[in-house]
Amino acid sequence: MRFKNQIFKILCFSLLTNGVILSAQNINDFDLSMAPSNLFVNNRVLIRVNGKPISVLDVMKKMDLLFYRRFPEHASSPYMRYQFYLANWKHMLTSVIDDQLILADAEEKKVEVTEGDVREELENLFGPDVVLNVDKLGMTHAEAFELLKTELTVQQMVGGMVRARAMTEVQPKGVRELYEERLKTNPSEDLWIYKIFSIRGEDKGARERVAEKAMRLITDEQVAFENLPFRLEEEEGIKISLSDEFKRKDSELSLAYKAILQTVATGEGIAPGANVIVQNQEKLSRLFFLKEHKKTEPTPFNETEEQLHMELTQEAYARLNVEYMGKLRSQHGMTDEYISEMVPEDFVPFSIQ
Numbered sequence: 001m002r003f004k005n006q007i008f009k010i011l012c013f014s015l016l017t018n019g020v021i022l023s024a025q026n027i028n029d030f031d032l033s034m035a036p037s038n039l040f041v042n043n044r045v046l047i048r049v050n051g052k053p054i055s056v057l058d059v060m061k062k063m064d065l066l067f068y069r070r071f072p073e074h075a076s077s078p079y080m081r082y083q084f085y086l087a088n089w090k091h092m093l094t095s096v097i098d099d100q101l102i103l104a105d106a107e108e109k110k111v112e113v114t115e116g117d118v119r120e121e122l123e124n125l126f127g128p129d130v131v132l133n134v135d136k137l138g139m140t141h142a143e144a145f146e147l148l149k150t151e152l153t154v155q156q157m158v159g160g161m162v163r164a165r166a167m168t169e170v171q172p173k174g175v176r177e178l179y180e181e182r183l184k185t186n187p188s189e190d191l192w193i194y195k196i197f198s199i200r201g202e203d204k205g206a207r208e209r210v211a212e213k214a215m216r217l218i219t220d221e222q223v224a225f226e227n228l229p230f231r232l233e234e235e236e237g238i239k240i241s242l243s244d245e246f247k248r249k250d251s252e253l254s255l256a257y258k259a260i261l262q263t264v265a266t267g268e269g270i271a272p273g274a275n276v277i278v279q280n281q282e283k284l285s286r287l288f289f290l291k292e293h294k295k296t297e298p299t300p301f302n303e304t305e306e307q308l309h310m311e312l313t314q315e316a317y318a319r320l321n322v323e324y325m326g327k328l329r330s331q332h333g334m335t336d337e338y339i340s341e342m343v344p345e346d347f348v349p350f351s352i353q
Helices: 006-017 056-070 078-108 115-126 130-136 141-169 172-185 204-219 225-231 255-266 301-332 336-342
Strands: 039-041 045-049 052-055 190-200 239-242 246-249 276-281 284-295 350-352
Touching (some): 045 078, 052 056, 052 078, 056 078, 056 115, 078 336, 078 350, 115 130, 115 141, 130 141, 141 301, 190 225, 204 225, 204 276, 204 284, 225 284, 255 276, 255 284
Antiparallel strands (some): 039 350, 045 052, 190 239, 190 246, 190 284, 276 284
16 A cells, blocks of 8 residues: 555544643653642533533543553552643543544444454553553443443544545645645755864964964875864864764855855865865864755655655644534534533642642
């Protein structure tokens, strides 16, 4: 398959577009021996979706699954889970609401997942000791089973209603047009490949003597630029150094460096065939060696086609997902205003002591 990694990449992208924060504040930098451990849940019904009450515990259980996937080593830490809850509960409430809307759509369309698929996902997530690891989250096997069943059903629905449409919507013509557009907005630039030999010291005369010796070695003895440090003796109070090779586009160069390199490129004021020019400043003399000056070439279409296809597919996915969820929310009256009305801005569902 030409784009065999597309499905996996879009699955990862879908997590980003759902606004889920898969991290906790300083989660690996906190001394757990000093952390409070009494976690309190202010459980209440937050909202009803299709007559089904969604409580704080419902939201918390979904967060527990995400937390276990990201931080299994902290699964038994109330403090770490508390930090994760605070960062994510509002995002997750929206996700739980969306899950219920998609489940209703799945029921109407008679889309189901098998118990075998759910058991396989349980083992993939929790390993062979499913019951033991689920218990670390304060969850029963049945609760974990239902959560994963919902998750797989949602994935299957989104795969058919959004992801598949996004992948088929992007055609080769659109990819080629995006490539041509990028060529227009990112024209080729000059590329400068160079090294700098630096001579530092308070004594201007001593610096100039070292620079002159360096130029004679290059022009008269054809000493390679990178061998200068081995052929020159440092005078008292003078330090010499050779840079790594730089590769810079016009847009990445300062105006001063660009002017110097352009002078080297045109051969003005430099030793014949040396491609080197001396620049004297206060306490610093430098020899610029221009190894190569050329135009950058655009990345060939065949090397960037898959990435461009992925970008367009992600854009289509984001748009189609918004359309799909907007349609479901509209059908069931789940407007942002209604959700805000049901869940006060100052509501605090979790605390710890």
